[in-house]
Each structure stands twice: as structure tokens, then as C-alpha cells.
Amino acid sequence: SCTMATAFLEKHRVPFESIDTSADPKAAQKMIELSGQQGGPVITVDDEVIVGFDARRLNELFGEPAPGQIFDVLIVGAGPAGLTAGEYCARKLLMTMIVSENIGGQALESWAIENYMGYRMVTGEDLMKKFEEQAKNLDLRLEIDQVTGIFGEGNLFLVKTLSGTTLQAKCLILAQGKRPRKLGVPGEEQYLGRGLSVCSTCDGPLFRAKKVAVVGGGNSALQTAIEMSGIAQSVSLIVRSTIRADPDYQKKVESKNNITVYLHSRVSTLHGGRFLTGITITDEKGGEQVVSADGVFVEIGWLPNTGLLGGFVELNKEKEIVVDINCHTSRKGVFAAGDVTSVKGKQIIIAAGEGAKAALEASEYVMKMGT
């Protein structure tokens, strides 16, 4: 959300001062006092305090009205798939618009990417900055907003956004990725940003020398537990069944003396007042124990961002968009790429490649359609 807010303000040329609360405890305290919660970003505009990336409010304050033009291609999402698709479309001189909640997608959350060709090791933030810079050099419009609905009208598509805009396009590339799965316990929404986090990279430094818990047993959960063991006082790793992560991560977890692993356990209750103070975990026999934690990082998997589609295109049982080998969906003129699709590999290099493929198909579609 911090990156999204920064991208929005830069894009709309709003002068701002950025304060890194993870490096400045006094500023962190002030942020909590101002906003009554501990999640970033918190944006102050005159006397108004805006918590999180509130696209609707920021657009009301600083947004520009969208022109009533018809785009050749409208891309939903600016992760690796959407940005690559945008680059390819713009290079084909297609009038292209990307609408996205942020620039970079999930890749922003990776602190060490070692499998994107051309880089031995790069942080997700650095890699996505490079994607963004490359795309920005081209004649490509990028709006920070949330798509709330997509409809067909004649041979055009209408895309509605949270800030109240309706955009028109000849064809679409859906590249809206996926999002974290929820715990499904009472109080989850209430504690999000008040101890509960789905982004250890964003919120990890707030829990320096505190007790934290990480929920999940896959690569992301173990990565987070390892990272937090260097920041927090102690880490409780809560695993629903058994660990399903790469052996390298498992060995690292075993080597850390401040990580305690609870297998066959699920989070059943969140405790605290205004801020989270702990969790109850329940084992398979129904036995309960309270684990104290100032921060809980939820790393239990992801859901494709396809809720906004309704029955617009065919989805599989995992709710992913069904695509053929050339990124065509079940609807003519609608292409899809990356983690939101039925393509099995969920990786940056795959998402980027699929984005390029979708753009080439979109280009051919627009060319055949004529003006």
C-alpha cells in the first residue's frame, strides 16, 4: 500500500514528504497516535488523516477526470504480467491504459528474487521499479485505481472503477493476479493493521524485538519466519498440518533457536484490545493453548482476483481464468495473463512472458477489428 500511495502521488505530481516509520520509532509512534492503528501508509492532507491506500478519497482529492476516449487495449493490473503486456502494447503503438491498485503486484513483496533471468539476485521492489521505468518511457497511461466491474457493450468493453470512472476499450487483458487467503476467524478485519499483517516486508520492522507468530507451512510462511527471526525476539510458526516447503527453508528454520514450530495447529481466536496481543491455537485433538504475539503474519496461500468478473469469462474450480496456450479467454477480445490464469506456474518470469503473449494476441485482435 505504501508503494501504491507513493506511485499515486508521483503520478499526479502531488508534492509530498515521505517518512519511513520503520526507521524512525518517534515517527511510528506519531503515526499510531494520528491514525489509531499501526499499519502504513497513513497520509495526512491538511487536517485530514487517510489510513491505507484509499483510492476513492485520493482520486477525489487529486485525480484527473478520465477522457471519454476509447482505448485499443485496457489492461487490469500492473504486476509483472500487466506491465509487460503494457510495454508490448505500447511498442505496437496501441492506445493502451493500465488500471491497477498498485505498480508491481505481489513481486513487490519478495525480498530476494534469484530466479529472474539476467539477475543473480534482486529485490522485488528493485525489479518492479525497473519494469515500471521501462513501461513509463512509452506512451502508456497508467491509473492507480481499483476495477470493480467489467461489461461488454457491442464490440467494446466497459470497465468501471472504484473512483467512479467508466473506461472504454476495444479489447482487454486481465492481469489482476491473486491475493492472500484469510484465516476465517472473528476479528480478522479489526486487527488488520493493528497487529495482523499479510505483508511481512511492509510491516516486519514494526515488530523489532517483539514476539510474533507466522501462520502457514509453505515457502512464504517459512521465508517470513526466517526473516522475522532476525528482527523479532521470538517467532511462533503455526502450521495447520505439516510443513510443505523447500528443504533449504526447512533447514534454516531448524537452525534458528528463536523459532518454535507448532504442527497440526490452527488459529482459532485472536486476542487483544485495540491491538492484537496473542492468539489461541487449537490442535487436531481439540487441545487449546494461548500464544502471545504482538504481530501475526498470515501466509496461508492466495486467491485469484476474479470476484469482479461475475460470469464474464470462464473460470476453473480454483476460480482462475481459463486460458488457452495463447492467452485467449472464453470471451472474444478478452485475453488474460499471469497468476490470475489457469497457467500452473506462478512466477514472475512466467507472468511476464504470458503478459507479452497476451499483448501480441491483443494487437492482432485490434488490427483485425480495424477502426
Ligand SMILES: Cc1cc2nc3c(=O)[nH]c(=O)nc-3n(C[C@H](O)[C@H](O)[C@H](O)COP(=O)(O)OP(=O)(O)OC[C@H]3O[C@@H](n4cnc5c(N)ncnc54)[C@H](O)[C@@H]3O)c2cc1C
Ligand atoms: C512473498 C512472495 C515472494 C515471491 N517470490 C518470487 C520469486 O522469488 N520469484 C518468482 O518468480 N516469483 C515470486 N513470487 C511470485 C510472483 O510475485 C508472482 O508470480 C507474480 O507477481 C505474478 O504476477 P502477475 O502480474 O500475474 O500478478 P500480481 O503480481 O498479483 O499483480 C496483479 C496486479 O493487479 C492489481 N489488481 C488486482 N485486483 C485489481 C483490481 N480489481 N483492479 C485493479 N488492479 C487490480 C494488483 O494490485 C497488482 O498490481 C513471489 C510472491 C510472493 C507473494
